[in-house]
Amino acid sequence: MRESGFTLIESIMTVLLLGILAMVTIPFLRQATEAYLDAQSYADLTAHGRQAMERLSRELRNAVPNSVQTVAGGQGVEFVHAVHVARYTVPSEQFDQDPDCGSARAFNDVNKRFRASNDRTALYALDDDTATIVAGVLGSGGSPSLVIGNTTPGDLSAASTSDRTWVGVSGTTATTCANDRTDDGTVVDFSASKRFPLGSLGQRLYIADRTVEVGVESGTLRWHQRDGIDTAIYDNASADWSTADPILVDGVTNASFSYTPGSVNAAGVLGLTLELSDRRITVTLHQDMRVRNVP
Numbered sequence: 001m002r003e004s005g006f007t008l009i010e011s012i013m014t015v016l017l018l019g020i021l022a023m024v025t026i027p028f029l030r031q032a033t034e035a036y037l038d039a040q041s042y043a044d045l046t047a048h049g050r051q052a053m054e055r056l057s058r059e060l061r062n063a064v065p066n067s068v069q070t071v072a073g074g075q076g077v078e079f080v081h082a083v084h085v086a087r088y089t090v091p092s093e094q095f096d097q098d099p100d101c102g103s104a105r106a107f108n109d110v111n112k113r114f115r116a117s118n119d120r121t122a123l124y125a126l127d128d129d130t131a132t133i134v135a136g137v138l139g140s141g142g143s144p145s146l147v148i149g150n151t152t153p154g155d156l157s158a159a160s161t162s163d164r165t166w167v168g169v170s171g172t173t174a175t176t177c178a179n180d181r182t183d184d185g186t187v188v189d190f191s192a193s194k195r196f197p198l199g200s201l202g203q204r205l206y207i208a209d210r211t212v213e214v215g216v217e218s219g220t221l222r223w224h225q226r227d228g229i230d231t232a233i234y235d236n237a238s239a240d241w242s243t244a245d246p247i248l249v250d251g252v253t254n255a256s257f258s259y260t261p262g263s264v265n266a267a268g269v270l271g272l273t274l275e276l277s278d279r280r281i282t283v284t285l286h287q288d289m290r291v292r293n294v295p
Contacts, residue, residue: 045251045276045283052221052249053272056214057289060270064206065295068270069153070257072239076215077257077270080147080156080229084133084207086125086186088114088148090199098184101177108181114148116199122189124175125205130186131172137209143228144169146188147206149198149295157234166208166229167194200295201264214248215241216255221248221274251276261293268293 059081060068067080089095091113095106107113112124123146137144150156150165158164168191175185188205211234213224224241226233233240254275262268268291276283 041278041281042283045278045281046285048249048251049274049276049283049285050287053274053285053287053289055248056272057287059212060289060291063291064147064150064156064208065293066150066152066261067156068259068261068268068291068293070259071213071235071237072215074257075255076213076239076241077259077272078211078213078234080208080234081210081212081225082147082206083137083144083209084130086127086130086205086207087203088200088205089124089126090114090203095182098177098182100183101181104181106180106182107175107185109179112180112187114196114199114203116149117195117197119193119195120190121193122187123205124180125172125186125188128174128184128186130188130207131174133207134169134172134188137207138171141227142209145208145229146190147208147229147295148196148204149200151198151295153234156229157231161192162195163197165196165198167192168228169207202294204295206295213239213241215239216252217241217243217245219252220250221252221255222246223248249274249276251278253277253282259291262291264294267291 060079062082064080064082068077070077089107091110097103098106107124111120112122114120114123134144145166146169147166155165170189170191172189173187175182175187177183208229210225210227211230213233215222222241222245224245252274256273258271260269270289270291271286272289273284273286
């Protein structure tokens with residue numbers, strides 16, 4: 001009776017054939033695996049970089065006009081963030097009568113109407129939202145500031161308080177029929193008497209709640225901010241971010257910021273080029289972000 005099974009020679013030949021087959025197929029499997037991992041790395045780097053750029057782009061939409069500037073030799077950018085925009089009044093304006101307050105002219109206190117180079121301790125804002133916004137910033141421990149008419153970042157960071165185009169806000173009061181002949185506005189109260197050198201083309205006032213810096217630190221793009229308009233970091237030179245600040249994106253091998261201020265008829269443009277690396281893959285991304293620069 002013949003027994004079934006493999007002979008020693010057949011077993012050796014099978015092992016040799018499997019070895020040859022493995023030597024032929026393993027490089028292809030390795031290449032396919034590496035190609036998949038590379039494609040995944042590329043997709044992840046691109047997604048994370050685009051996400052960081054989109055975050056910065058969204059914040060720049062709320063930048064105080066003419067506050068954007070590059071720092072640290074183009075390795076970062078800084079700007080003042082506006083949490084609210086409203087319209088102020090000027091002495092020459094005539095307002096309709098407020099039906100709730102009789103026949104007198106609304107917003108009648110000329111000392112609360114804006115006039116360039118005249119001392120003011122308060123200004124009218126033509127909405128009710130300003131009071132809510134300011135109260136929210138103060139309630140969270142923040143330091144709201146009112147900005148009018150800045151044409152360069154230097155107007156915000158000027159060494160002399162009298163040369164700055166902003167003042168700290170101490171609070172707000174609602175307009176009343178008795179004091180202002182209207183109950184449809186807000187009085188913004190200052191922490192100190194202020195003489196603004198210039199007005200705004202659109203009679204706009206900005207409530208600023210924080211100063212922001214974004215820059216590269218140890219292979220990461222960091223987000224640094226402080227309450228109010230902080231002239232200690234708003235200096236157009238130094239990098240004030242650190243490893244203690246939140247990360248926007250890691251794997252950064254290079255970042256370059258450039259800014260073109262634009263003109264009265266054209267928005268400014270902040271350009272950001274990011275180079276990101278992971279394993280063997282390097283991705284270079286670029287985005288131009290429009291910045292409002294007409295105050």
